[in-house]
Amino acid sequence: MAQPGSKGAIELRLTDGAQLFNNLDPFPFRERDLSSEAEQYIVEWAEELPKKQPIEIVVHLQSAGSAPDPAAYIPAAITGWFRARERDQARAIRQLFRDGRLAFLIGLAGLALCMALVWLLTQTFEGPFTRVIQESLVIVGWVVMWRPAEMFLYDWLPLLRQKTLFRRLADATVTVRTG
Known part of the structure; x- marks a missing residue:
């Protein structure tokens, strides 16, 4: 010791x-x-x-x-x-955050598109099948945000530890x- x-x-x-x-x-x-x-x-x-x-x-x-x-x-x-x-x-940490910002913008656009489609379906159609599609679009929208969230929350920690x-x-x- x-x-x-x-x-x-x-x-x-x-x-x-x-x-x-x-x-x-x-x-x-x-x-x-x-x-x-x-x-x-x-x-x-x-x-x-x-x-x-x-x-x-x-x-x-x-x-x-x-x-x-x-x-x-x-x-x-x-x-x-x-x-x-x-x-x-x-440099790897800076690149990760740069990629994370781009992924976040793409994810946000994907989420907004999915939510807009959900809203459009809600205004236009009714029924159980429409509800399944709406819920699926909400899930897809949040999955699109998964990777950017992972980058900002977890991926930088091992790089910082190594640095x-x-x-x-x-x-x-x-x-x-x-x-």
């Missing part, structure tokens, strides 16, 4: 710093993509830590590898990667230890 104010540590034990990065990415270390396995490992451990506790990522390297000083590029690469992932999640986690990881203290 961590002490109040202490940091939750995520430890990675690697042969060399290159294991952290995607082998197919040609960019220098500072801009390179983390390997999906490294990202998944870090994220899964971070999800287990208390939400309010700062995070420390400790990278243990058996050797420095071909790079001159892993302590110079690994912390910036890890925090930079998660800062970019945080921006991606913020917050990525922010915590971007703000993490990264320490590299060799030897």
